[in-house]
Every structure is written in C-alpha cells, then in structure tokens.
Amino acid sequence: MSRWLPSPPTTLGLLALWLLLNQSVSPGHILLGSILGLLGPFLLKRLDVPPLRLRRPGAILRLLGIFIADMIRSNIAVARVILANHPARKNGFVRIPLRLRSRYGLAALACLITATPGTSWVSYDPATGMLVIHVLDLTEGDDWSALIERRYVGLLVEIFE
Amino acid sequence: MITLHALPSWAALLIALLILTGSGLALIGALGLLRFKSFYERVHAPTLGSTLGMGCILLASMLYFSIGQTRPVVHEILIGLFITITTPVTLLLLVQATLYRDRQEGRDPLDGSNRPDA
Numbered sequence: 001m002s003r004w005l006p007s008p009p010t011t012l013g014l015l016a017l018w019l020l021l022n023q024s025v026s027p028g029h030i031l032l033g034s035i036l037g038l039l040g041p042f043l044l045k046r047l048d049v050p051p052l053r054l055r056r057p058g059a060i061l062r063l064l065g066i067f068i069a070d071m072i073r074s075n076i077a078v079a080r081v082i083l084a085n086h087p088a089r090k091n092g093f094v095r096i097p098l099r100l101r102s103r104y105g106l107a108a109l110a111c112l113i114t115a116t117p118g119t120s121w122v123s124y125d126p127a128t129g130m131l132v133i134h135v136l137d138l139t140e141g142d143d144w145s146a147l148i149e150r151r152y153v154g155l156l157v158e159i160f161e
Numbered sequence: 162m163i164t165l166h167a168l169p170s171w172a173a174l175l176i177a178l179l180i181l182t183g184s185g186l187a188l189i190g191a192l193g194l195l196r197f198k199s200f201y202e203r204v205h206a207p208t209l210g211s212t213l214g215m216g217c218i219l220l221a222s223m224l225y226f227s228i229g230q231t232r233p234v235v236h237e238i239l240i241g242l243f244i245t246i247t248t249p250v251t252l253l254l255l256v257q258a259t260l261y262r263d264r265q266e267g268r269d270p271l272d273g274s275n276r277p278d279a
Contacts, residue, residue: 120201
C-alpha cells in the first residue's frame with residue numbers, strides 16, 4: 001500500500017497476465033511485465049477506481065471450487081430444461097437483500113451469477129442493497145436468498161471487506 | 162508440433178470428447194434461444210456456450226497443444242477469464258434496455274417480485 005505500489009494484487013495480476021500472454025518466463029518478459037504492473041495501478045487511479053485489496057487466498061480458492069461445481073451443475077440443469085421444455089416450468093424474478101457493499105465484491109458476484117446458467121443479474125440498488133436476479137427454473141420452496149448468501153456472499157465478504 | 166495422426170489415441174479420444182461436449186452445449190444453448198418465449202428466459206440459453214461449453218473447448222485446446230508441443234500451453238485460461246468478466250457487462254446492458262422498454266410500455270416486470278411471471 002505504499003506510494004509506488006498502491007495495489008499489489010493489480011500489479012501481480014498484470015505481471016501474470018503479461019507472462020501468460022507471451023507464454024514465457026524469460027528475464028526480459030518479467031521486466032516488461034513488471035513495468036506494466038507498476039504503471040497499471042496509476043492509470044486505474046486516474047479512473048477513480050478504488051485500490052483493490054484481497055484477503056484470504058484460501059477463501060478465493062474455496063470460492064473458485066464452489067463456482068466450478070455450481071457452473072457444471074447448472075449447465076446440466078439448464079440443458080435439461082431446454083431439452084425437456086416443460087410447459088409447467090415457472091421462471092421469475094427473485095429479490096435478495098445483500099450485506100455485501102464492496103464494489104469489487106459486487107462485480108465478482110455479478111460474474112458468478114452470470115456465469116452460472118439459469119440465473120442472471122437484473123438490477124442492484126446501492127441505496128437499499130437489494131439485488132434482483134432472474135431465475136429460469138423457479139421451484140416452490142427454493143430459498144435463493146439463503147443459497148446465494150451461503151455459497152457466495154459469505155466468502156466474498158471475507159475476501160473483499 | 163505433431164500432427165493429429167501422431168497424437169496418442171487416448172489423448173485424441175479425450176480431446177474429441179471435450180470438443181463434442183463443448184459444441185453440443187453451444188448447440189443446446191442455441192436451441193433454447195429458439196424455444197424460450199420471453200426475453201428474460203432467452204438470456205439464459207446462450208450462457209451454456211459461454212460457460213461450460215467454452216471451458217470444454219479451451220480445455221481441449223490446452224490438451225492438444227500441450228501434448229503436441231510437449232510443453233504446457235495454458236494461455237487459453239485468459240480467454241476464459243476475459244469472457245467470464247466481460248459477459249456480465251453486455252448482459253446488464255441488454256437487461257437494463259429491456260427493463261426500460263417494459264416500463265415505458267407500462268408493464269414493469271419487477272412489480273410484485275418473488276411472484277413467477279407467466
């Protein structure tokens with residue numbers, strides 16, 4: 001968090017991105033990637049992006065695991081819904097009160113909800129913290145609010161707040 | 162770099178299976194786009210291709226080039242990363258535009274939420 005290194009995760013991320021893109025860990029590319037990583041956060045600062053702080057690498061890995069499992073499961077579920085095309089299936093909007101306030105946390109949650117087929121982000125009201133998602137297969141008795149809270153929000157709060 | 166014929170058969174089989182699964186998911190997604198009745202439902206269908214479908218194809222590509230060049234080739238991960246973090250932006254724009262249109266036409270789909278709409 002020093003003056004020259006305002007956002008270490010962004011710096012490391014840019015360096016990793018550069019090395020992956022060039023598929024090389026030669027000293028030259030590490031140097032170029034480091035320059036990019038050191039300059040990048042200053043550009044972001046000009047755009048009024050708050051510095052990114054990540055906590056608990058373990059929680060990030062756990063979230064990634066949960067996400068991959070959910071993504072595969074919901075892909076199969078939505079493929080079934082499309083192929084069966086049941087006329088009795090109900091879809092609809094679900095309101096979920098969120099305790100997550102971090103902008104990065106909300107952006108990550110938007111990615112998670114969008115990347116699991118069957119749920120899509122509709123709107124979020126920062127004043128009330130109310131999130132609206134659309135659910136493709138709405139079964140009576142499913143508590144989406146508790147599900148999102150238990151599987152994602154808890155970990156996101158740990159990581160970003 | 163080796164050609165397709167020189168791949169060991171277990172690898173060729175696995176890669177073919179991954180590509181077929183990935184493209185199959187994209188196909189089912191396209192079918193859903195045709196079958197679903199409302200905009201909000203239709204939005205879900207193509208995500209099959211952009212999530213697990215994409216993952217299968219990328220994994221197949223990583224396997225094919227890693228085995229072919231006998232060194233790890235993993236920069237496909239970046240494709241997955243960028244698609245995953247940019248899709249919500251497009252989706253949000255589309256959904257907000259539709260909400261706006263619906264409200265202009267006097268039927269707010271968010272009125273009385275938690276109630277499934279037909």
